[in-house]
Amino acid sequence: MGEWTDKAKGKVKETVGAATGDRSLEAEGKTDTAKGNVKGAFEDAKHAVKDALRGDKGTDPERL
Numbered sequence: 363m364g365e366w367t368d369k370a371k372g373k374v375k376e377t378v379g380a381a382t383g384d385r386s387l388e389a390e391g392k393t394d395t396a397k398g399n400v401k402g403a404f405e406d407a408k409h410a411v412k413d414a415l416r417g418d419k420g421t422d423p424e425r426l
Contacts, residue, residue: 365405368398 375391378384 365398365401368394368401370398372396372398 372391372394375394376388377391379386379388379391
């Protein structure tokens with residue numbers, strides 16, 4: 363799943379788990395949220411590397 367999907371799914375699970383007292387569901391939600399955060403950080407790093415390798419704005423980053 364995508365970054366935003368994992369974050370949203372995680373927040374819902376955290377909220378439902380906290381509201382119902384289901385600590386397992388709440389922990390699972392926190393894991394999903396963290397997974398979304400990691401995916402986001404990876405995408406940011408990937409874009410930074412592409413930008414650094416590209417050097418100038420005339421090169422298409424998809425070709426790297």
